[in-house]
Amino acid sequence: MVREPGSESRNxxxxxxxxxxxxxxxxxxxxxxxxxxxxxxxxxxFSFCSGQFLQVSLLGVGEAPFAVCSSPTQTDxxxxxxxxxxxxxxxxxxxxxxxxxxxxxxYGWGFPLAEMAGxxxxxxxxxxxxxxxxxxxxxxxxLDDEFGxxxxxxGAKNPEQLLFRDEFATWxxxxxxxxxxxxxxxxxxxxxxxxxxxxxxxxxxPERTQVLCCGPPVxxxxxxxxxxxLGFDDxxxxxxxxxxxxxxxxxxxxxxxxxxxxxxxxxxLSIEQIRGISxxxx
Amino acid sequence: xxxxxxxxIPGLLGRLVESGMSVWAPQVVKDTVNTVLFAPxxxxxxxxxxxxxxxxxxxxxxPATERLFSYRYTLEGGRERIGIEPSPPADKETAVxxxxxxxxxxxxALDALFLxxxxxxxxxxxxxxxxxxxxxxxxxxxxxxxxCFCSSFGKGPAETAGSDLILYPVEGGLLAExxxxxxxxxxxxxxxxxxxxxKPELATTACIDLEGIGDKFxxxxxxxxxxxxxxxxxxxxxxxxxxxxxxxxxxxxDEMSSDRxxxxxxxxxxxxxxxxxxxxxxxxxxxxxxxxxxxxxxxxFSYYPANQGELLCTGCGRCIRNCPGGLxxxxxxxxxxxxxxxxxxxxxxxxxxxxxxxxxxxxxPSANGPEAAR
Numbered sequence: 001m002v003r004e005p006g007s008e009s010r011n012x013x014x015x016x017x018x019x020x021x022x023x024x025x026x027x028x029x030x031x032x033x034x035x036x037x038x039x040x041x042x043x044x045x046f047s048f049c050s051g052q053f054l055q056v057s058l059l060g061v062g063e064a065p066f067a068v069c070s071s072p073t074q075t076d077x078x079x080x081x082x083x084x085x086x087x088x089x090x091x092x093x094x095x096x097x098x099x100x101x102x103x104x105x106x107y108g109w110g111f112p113l114a115e116m117a118g119x120x121x122x123x124x125x126x127x128x129x130x131x132x133x134x135x136x137x138x139x140x141x142x143l144d145d146e147f148g149x150x151x152x153x154x155g156a157k158n159p160e161q162l163l164f165r166d167e168f169a170t171w172x173x174x175x176x177x178x179x180x181x182x183x184x185x186x187x188x189x190x191x192x193x194x195x196x197x198x199x200x201x202x203x204x205x206p207e208r209t210q211v212l213c214c215g216p217p218v219x220x221x222x223x224x225x226x227x228x229x230l231g232f233d234d235x236x237x238x239x240x241x242x243x244x245x246x247x248x249x250x251x252x253x254x255x256x257x258x259x260x261x262x263x264x265x266x267x268x269l270s271i272e273q274i275r276g277i278s279x280x281x282x
Numbered sequence: 283x284x285x286x287x288x289x290x291i292p293g294l295l296g297r298l299v300e301s302g303m304s305v306w307a308p309q310v311v312k313d314t315v316n317t318v319l320f321a322p323x324x325x326x327x328x329x330x331x332x333x334x335x336x337x338x339x340x341x342x343x344x345p346a347t348e349r350l351f352s353y354r355y356t357l358e359g360g361r362e363r364i365g366i367e368p369s370p371p372a373d374k375e376t377a378v379x380x381x382x383x384x385x386x387x388x389x390x391a392l393d394a395l396f397l398x399x400x401x402x403x404x405x406x407x408x409x410x411x412x413x414x415x416x417x418x419x420x421x422x423x424x425x426x427x428x429x430c431f432c433s434s435f436g437k438g439p440a441e442t443a444g445s446d447l448i449l450y451p452v453e454g455g456l457l458a459e460x461x462x463x464x465x466x467x468x469x470x471x472x473x474x475x476x477x478x479x480x481k482p483e484l485a486t487t488a489c490i491d492l493e494g495i496g497d498k499f500x501x502x503x504x505x506x507x508x509x510x511x512x513x514x515x516x517x518x519x520x521x522x523x524x525x526x527x528x529x530x531x532x533x534x535x536d537e538m539s540s541d542r543x544x545x546x547x548x549x550x551x552x553x554x555x556x557x558x559x560x561x562x563x564x565x566x567x568x569x570x571x572x573x574x575x576x577x578x579x580x581x582x583f584s585y586y587p588a589n590q591g592e593l594l595c596t597g598c599g600r601c602i603r604n605c606p607g608g609l610x611x612x613x614x615x616x617x618x619x620x621x622x623x624x625x626x627x628x629x630x631x632x633x634x635x636x637x638x639x640x641x642x643x644x645x646x647p648s649a650n651g652p653e654a655a656r
Binding site: 010011012013014015017057059060061062063064083085086089100102128216217242243244246247249250251252253254256257258259264278279282 | 350351353355364366368369395396403404406407408503504530531532533534535536538541544546548551553558559560561562563564565567577580581584585588589
């Protein structure tokens with residue numbers, strides 16, 4: 001999967017097989033897959049940046065874009081997180097250990113972690129938005145010395161929907177994790193309320209902090225408002241946009257937001273980069 | 283100039299077929315009164331050069347449905363194996379006879395996206411193969427209808443971009459003027475003769491002012507009332523996108539021929555459909571017809587020109603001629619200027635992906651992007 005942009009002979013739409021090494025249920029209708037490319041050479045040559053996405057498919061069913069949720073520093077295997085919402089995700093979530101799925105990519109731009117070295121990082125995730133951020137967080141934890149304080153603000157609909165809950169304890173060794181849910185159950189002794197309330201319990205230093213944010217559009221609106229109040233500049237805030245991406249190479253036009261292609265110029269963009277693109281966060 | 287008599291046109295097409303080309307020419311669709319489409323010509327069909335084709339010639343470079351690869355599950359020694367086979371790029375030489383300047387120009391506009399310069403984007407191998415094998419024989423327009431507006435785009439009917447050979451209707455036949463080497467080779471056929479006739483006067487169509495149209499569009503972007511009024515009669519049927527010579531959206535999907543085998547295909551899609559931008563989460567960034575039509579107009583007159591340096595409209599008029607809701611993009615384009623005048627200047631600036639976007643090296647935040655990862 002080493003890419004040569006401009007090479008005419010390569011059929012970009014050809015996927016490569018990967019095998020399911022492990023699969024588990026993370027939340028109702030959400031599954032976590034550990035995968036490995038069938039081609040041994042590819043296992044080592046495959047590289048990506050947190051926030052980039054893959055087109056994942058099952059032959060005869062179809063293709064859909066997914067952010068990788070494992071760290072780019074993890075070699076030999078990679079991980080995906082799939083919530084069942086349509087035909088492709090329903091079929092993917094029926095896969096068992098040893099089954100094959102098909103992958104092409106990675107596509108787009110991820111979080112520019114290399115440029116963020118030396119800074120504090122705040123990860124702000126709403127719901128499934130944790131998926132690409134888990135990759136970046138694990139990468140940042142791995143490269144411990146490169147960053148200052150790591151903080152995760154994570155909001156989900158209810159405790160059941162919290163993803164990677166079993167990993168929070170490990171993450172807390174290298175990062176501060178603050179979690180809130182919209183609706184609590186009887187067993188929940190954590191915070192209840194919107195994600196913006198978590199800003200009250202953490203102490204951020206806008207002058208040396210970069211923000212990595214992924215979640216539904218409604219969350220962007222409130223989170224960005226709060227970050228502005230705290231004194232964050234547009235250039236410090238990176239968001240990962242969801243769009244209906246099909247080709248991944250800027251031809252099919254599905255993912256365009258005004259004049260930019262989410263698949264090629266995103267899905268991760270700073271608020272500065274999308275200034276003036278009023279429909280980007282809608 | 284070279285000349286071919288009207289009655290020798292089938293002879294010319296025959297020569298092209300003999301040379302191994304697949305020849306497409308406008309023909310009246312069987313059992314219709316006047317529906318004309320480009321269709322394969324094998325020698326017997328009557329060609330129709332008077333009417334405009336309902337669909338453009340883009341199907342010859344972007345087929346309505348095209349296989350990307352095929353797959354097959356097999357059993358080998360009791361173990362299931364899956365094989366996938368890429369579709370070989372088309373190697374057939376094709377000639378389209380009787381395209382119009384607007385059709386040909388649209389191909390040139392599509393080349394900018396699908397065949398970008400080395401290093402500035404993915405060169406689509408399927409498109410490249412079709413395009414390399416295509417010879418465009420254009421019929422220059424000496425007449426036009428009320429939907430035509432190609433004169434708004436510079437040379438209008440005299441446009442040569444995208445054509446290999448241009449034929450001008452004159453008394454008794456057609457004058458031939460080559461644009462490319464491919465065209466010269468055809469004009470050299472002995473079925474043509476030398477002629478002293480001069481080129482006829484070409485049509486002048488309705489004309490709209492496209493000066494600064496991209497900025498005018500951006501000025502009207504946030505006036506959703508304007509877009510709602512513009513699309514009051516729009517059915518969101520997508521006809522305009524299919525008929526458009528420059529629309530090129532596609533979807534990717536799998537088609538099973540049995541539970542053991544099938545293919546992954548791409549096929550024309552339409553940005554006017556609700557599901558086109560519908561995300562898996564249920565969120566839709568373009569929920570209304572007004573949002574979708576605004577994107578369609580913006581893509582043609584602002585975004586694509588900013589990214590690719592070409593307008594994505596050639597004034598062929600197909601979206602006007604056959605729209606069941608009677609929408610006329612010309613009225614919308616004229617209306618843009620009025621909205622802009624009513625909007626305070628500077629309230630909306632083009633974003634960072636303005637003219638620089640799409641150029642090599644400017645399309646991402648840092649060196650941490652995909653190219654670096656690969």
